Amino acid sequence: MFCFYLPCWVKSDELQILLNLKSALNESSTNVFDSWESANSVCSFNGITCNAQGSVKEIELSNQNLVGVLPLDSICKLQSLDKLSLGFNSLHGEITEELGNCLNLQYLDLGNNPFTGLFPDISSLAKLQSLYLNGSGFSGIFPWNSLQNMTDLAVLSLGDTPFDRAPFPDQILKLKKLNWLYLANCSIEGKIPPAIGDLTELIELELQYNYLSGEIPMEIGKLHKLWQLELYNNELTGKLPVGLRNLTKLEFFDASANNLEGDIAVVGSMKNLISLQLFENRFSGGVPPELGEFKKLVNLSLYTNLLTGPLPQKLGSWAEFNYIDVSENFLTGPIPPDMCKKGTMRALLMLQNNFSGEIPATYASCTTLKRFRISNNSLSGIVPAGIWGLPIVDIIDIAYNQLEGPITSYITNAKQMGILSAEYNRLSGELPGEISEAKSLVRIELNDNQFSGKIPHGIGELKILSNLNLQNNKLSGSIPDSLGSSVSISCINMADNVLSGEIPSSLGSLPTLNTLNFSGNQLSGKIPESLSLLKLNLVDLSYNKLTGPIPKSFSSEAYNGSFTGNPGLCSSSIRTFKQCPSDSGLSKDARTIIFCVVLGATILLACLGFFLYVRRVEKDHRRSLKDESWNVKSFHVLSFSEDEILDSIKPGNLIGKGGSGHVYKVMLPNGVELAVKHIRKTDSHSGGKSWSTSFSKHAGKENEFDAEVRTLSSIRHVNVVKLYCSITSEDSCLLVYEYLHNGSLWDRLHTSNKMEIDWDTRYEIAVGAAKGLEYLHHGCERPVIHRDVKSSNILLDEFFKPRIADFGLAKIVQANVAKDSTHVIAGTHGYIAPEYGFTCKVNEKSDVYSFGVVLMELVSGKRPIEPEFRDNKDIVSWICSKINTKESVLSIVDPRIPEVFREDVIKVLRIAILCTNRQPAQRPTMRTVVQMLEESQPCKLVGIVIGKQGGDRKIKEATLDSTEKLGLLV
Template sequence: MHIWIGGILSDTDTTGRTRATHVFLLLMLTQLFVMAAEANTQDFSALMILMQEWGIRPPSWVGSDPCAEGWEGIDCSNSRVTSIMLASRGLTGQLPSAIQLLSELEILNLSFNKGLTGPLPTSLGNLTKLVYLVLAGCSFSGAIPGTIGSLEQLFYLDLNNNRLSDQIPPSIGSLSNLNYLDLTGNKLNGYIPVSSGTTPGLDMLHNAEHFHLGGNLLSGKVPPELFTSKMVLKHLILDNNNLTGRIPSTIGNVQTLLTVRLDRNSLSGHVPSSLNNLSNMAELHLSNNKLTGPMPNLTGMDLLYYVDMSNNTFDVSDVPDWFSTLQSLTTLMMENTGLQGRVPQALFSFSNLQTVVLRNNHLNGLLDIGTIYSDQLQLIDLENNLILNLTQSGGSNYTLILLGNPICDKTNMEKKYCIVSRSDSSYSMPPSNCAPVACSSGEVLSPNCKCAHPFKATLVVLFVSFSNLGNFSYYTALQASLMQSFHSYNLPVDSVSVSYPTWSSSYYLQLMLEVFPSGEDRFNETGASALASVLSNQTLPRPDYFGPYIVEFYYGKSGGSNKALVIGAAVGGSALLILVALVGVYAFQHKRKAHEPWSRSIPLVRWPFITQKKQTWISNISGSVPQLKGARLFSFEELMKYTNCFSEANDIGSGGYGKVYLGILPAGQMVAIKRAKRESMQGGIEFKAEVELLSRVHHKNLVSLVGFCLEQDEQMLVYEYAPNGNLRDSLSGKSGVWLDWKRRLKVALGAARGLAYLHEHANPSIIHRDIKPNNILLDKDLNAKVADFGLSKSMVDSGTHHVTTQVKGTMGYLDPEYYMTQQLTEKSDVYSFGVVMLELITARRPIERGNYIVRVVQMAMDKTKDLYNLQKILDPAIGLGRELKGLENFVDLAMLCLDDLQAKRPTMGEVVKEIENIIQLAALSTSDISASTSGNSEDVNKDLQRGVFNLQR
């Protein structure tokens, strides 16, 4: 519904909410500044409306002339606003229709503001001079307005990683100047639009070099009309959709294509022979479809680097000739493609070769690897073929896997290539040449040996020309390229670090990016926003090895304010406006005070002490004492006595926080005493919060807090003792505790019940934020107890269903949505628990040799086979010689917990119910798993009344 007031369009949504306030404010401000000789009053008024809607007021946004007074993020030409660049500024609210008043706008970049929600206004179509429209990484929803087709000057359209739905509007085909189209990672559905008579379509985008439409819900056929010889298209990215039908032969008309990603769809039929016409092709991804017919001929693609056709149903055929001719190949992925015959020795002579994966085929005879000319070769995987003999020459720094071939018979079964070895190593950048430096809390040592708070982001690269993640020269080149880009925009950047390369679940390359400031210890909001804006510009130069990337952004902001807007009158003349401003100031201050922690001003040293006789707090400061339930305060002398003066004999563990000592209380109770190092000690407020949190949660699957000590500048927590150590030590064999399938189910159920209690029965609810096997302890009966609440957050901090907080946790267990948005919910724990579930069945760490456990399981899974075809990655100690009833259901549940979207994950209560169902399926008695605690009001198993969780929902 739309309302016209005074010629200004205001949107009213279906709930009746109207933007009339914006219109009123606009009219008032327009009257106030109608006589101003500076910047156009219409532009100023529009910016005021944006300020009010988005809840921002940068320090420089004062006065009445954004052009002359240099407002942050605003650029002008001839006293008209031509550019708004407010990437990653914590904006909230919607994009108002009043944006149309900025009629001279050429650049609109609001990327990485997850608080921006709601539909895109149709009034965007009135910004006819717009050249760059960049709204990546926000939370806009609904349909892309068809009025975007009116932006005749548009060169760059990036709407990736929002929540946009409905069909791609055919009107985008009218954007004759469009070069870059990125709609990746939304919920767009329906067909790919092509022109028909009077209706435009994407086939009319003759000047576009980039079609990035992956990670959506697009369906139907790839229309043959989409491709014409007039196109200059370089990147065609349609992966991870629901596309069906044949690959159209017309794709061979687009001679400029460098990369084609059609993987992870449901495409069928023969691969068209015209594909071989694309002589400039560097990347070809056709894996995980339903392609049939003969193996495609790629002999004309002399520049091809990366080929992945795995998991299709091609006709059984001999190894194609192009295995011996494509000299540029770095990566050949042809798993489960019906290949037979001998692997040509010429393949292994390619000087750039890095990875060869030909597993699950019918390759036979002699495997002649010959002399290896590539110093980057990392993997040759021919598992599950028919190889009889092997010839190797010279040294072999690569991994060769021949498990499941006849060559691995009884005489060769001990050969290295017949054993798939596990490694705990993961890829990280080489150590710096810096001398040891102790940085303060939150700071990181830069490549230039300076301590600072870096700007952080995750780069998700849509494709790369390499597969050897351990070759750091690629990342060095990327760092240099990024530095050059930042300096070209005169940004104060000292250095750049790229690290932790891994493959995502969609087989995109993920990299952690840290940008360090020059001259300061951190970037202010202006600098952070400028960095985010530069990163959103995909037209910047980058190394040849890297395709375009999506930025998953998080940053702990410093300085500035993202609180509610306070509008002050820049000129006098309106008592009403001044009154409104004063009311706004009062409301803002009142709101800010209301949200401040109630005891922020009370330091740790002023906590009152407790008398040992009465165990009660004495204080004359109202409300300043921790609210404790059952935990006692120990003196330093007591804990020294109980630990034999913190002797080495009592040292039972250590970590970044300090050491853990075994203590024995006078009554004979054994306890674990966690003693923090001075440099890792929390502030008084944080330590108090952790003590309060631990003292008020009581559940059999949570480690109990016995007490604490805060004397003599010490911070110590006293827990109940778990004699069987942590789950990680059991899975690795370090503790000597053997966990078979029954015991692992018992551990999973116990940990799930503990988390469900925190989420659904603690008041207020608690998010653990660091669920991993190291933080799941096992008592004498192997009951799981969730421990280490140092990173936990209470939902009392937020009036919404999430807590916005700096990203903390352990790499490999982090919820991707929390990592990207900084919005923490209970579902973040669910994701971490899903990783733990995969560790329970594989005993692998979440990241090994650059491989993410979630990706490893996904690639190995075949639901048509017994145990989902996971036998080769299951932990042998789980009891493979026995029947693993319910394992498939367990894996299904883990994958639901690991959904990229929080909304699609189950709650921990639902996880508890489903594990209980799996236990019943496995024919284990309830007493085998956990004794019932009927009558205990805190028992999650009794209180959860949500019914059986449906795995098919």
């Protein structure tokens, strides 16, 4: 009788085990547990597979939004269980030693969950064939000895997990059946052992984002089955071993961001390559001509090396080519003409080389191009007409060549173009009126060409235009009055043309204008009084035909030279100009009274209209929000309700606008202050397409926004702004943050409301902000790349303690997305790392560069972009041009900082220079930055030698103990 009833008891026990699992785990949206009822057979449960005897064989619950702690003591009683798949969930807590009781497991996936603590010894799981722990949050030392008995292991995925630094584990070298080894970003250091060549079944070998050094062992050439080899972002040296020629099945090869040298001839034998990434090394010699015959090649990145010679002319013509980036080399010859032959190319990046010849006409019809960058070469001939009208292009950058011809009317089709950079060429003809149809233009840089005719009147219709550089051309006619409608413009430069007529008074209404240069023209009439309302850092109206009085607001020494060469101007306070005649007619008091009455009436009417408008907008806005259905996800104990937040989202509470949404200040009845960011999930400019995108290669992964909010909600750090909750609807999202009373660091340093910040406070802000970024890069379960680090995103509390804020552009590094790709221009001009301007691959070192710019702001008190920088263009280049002598170094320091602190300030300046190294691999990590900032003794610094053309950069070490020795950095 006992034997007869045993199977029933077994099934009854398994039912209870699965019901226990259901009760331990919560799921929010997938309804995977709907079928898990006691009345049903366990074999009919979603995610459960049984064997022929009706016992549970597999549990497949990956990617189901599960939350909770695994009851392993129960699960491992399933005696027939050979597969446990729980990846891509939100399981937390520690994994206990009970896992070792699942003796029959062949497949174990716990990856992409925020577990904590050490991973236990699992040496008893001798039958394992697949082990996935990537992106799982475990810490400490991994129990490598556990692997010794797993002789059948074929897949080992431990990457993107913050284990302690350790040498390459010898235990792995005994796993002869391995075909996939994923050890990316898990703190492995030292040399790659030659015995790696004994793992001859390997198909994928991924060792990127580690601390590996020394040469690539030639024994890797024994891995004949290798399909993917990833060595990106290590400290490898030496040449590519000749043995790599044997890897004829290799399709993906990435050895970028190392210190490799020599030629790259060996890749000419890898005829099946789909993607070749060797950027940011010291490779020299030519590009193998065999690449022109590769039938599968679609991605090629060789930028920032020392390569010479031509590119194969058939390059990219065989497959659906994606992008090429060979910038910052010494390549010569013509541009290969057929890389867009299949009509799929996204980016052509060839800037800063010595390419010659004409732009191939084939690219004029390459409608898939988003980035077209060929600046700083020796190209000539007429720019193909269609280039100007590429429909989805973000950047057209053809500057610093000898190109000719006009900008054609095709530009009307360039609806997504943000940057038009064509300065220092021989372009000519009239600027087409259709340029006003390129509504996404942010920067127009057409200076130093031969353009003639009138400036299109409609250019003022470009509402987000920031920079308009038209100097050194032959433009004539008047300055368009419509420029007064360009509410976002900060720089207008039309110097050295033949413009005539009067300066439009409408320019005085531009709220963000800080640079205005009309020098060297034939402008006449008076200088508009409205310009006095602007807060200009640079104004230059010299050498024109202006007449009348110079406005009193321009009568200070700061504007010396701004009005010379205008014999008709007069001034009552500037001695170098003739005195203005005394006024006649009405007395001064009468004129003042009339002016005040008119001004008062105007202000009263404007205020009344604005009040009525705000009331109407506020009423409509609140009604639309109330009509939506909201879902609240809290991450802390809340002292407010959903309605209190919704009632506060009104124009009167608006305190800021950004690229990712509007920010409102909320005052709760209990006196607590909050900041609420309102984000619209759809964008009318993109055809209503949702901005939420997949964050994973696997279908069904939660969208980018949900993944980001979930990660940020788990962040607990004193220097990262606290996220209380999210309140979402179908169309909108409200993110509720703590409110910081002292605004942003940008406000304190640069705005009209800036206040004196002593050096001690600046230093504490630097250290605190660095610790916040260090936590994001090194302290989270998965590293978070902010991608928009800047002083306006560093908020200050009432005690001036900093918080890193605004993660609208942040990316969470996923285990299965080792290479972060982006197809939009993210970040803020002046803070963007050089590599981000012409590549799709970024990492934490891009944040380090941006933080270095923030340190330079703290040291100098200057903004990242200042008119005084002139040809140097940004603060990094400006500072590099200053570090030649003791006097020039000291001139960098903000004069508001007392001299007694100068030596301490220079120490921080050294760190800033290290952070802004053009070579990402040479920048310190944020962990190192924190250590250097906290170091009280003189620090050892790596000096930077920057070649004028940016192509030849060498590194040398120097111990710098004083301000004088900083002068060694040249």
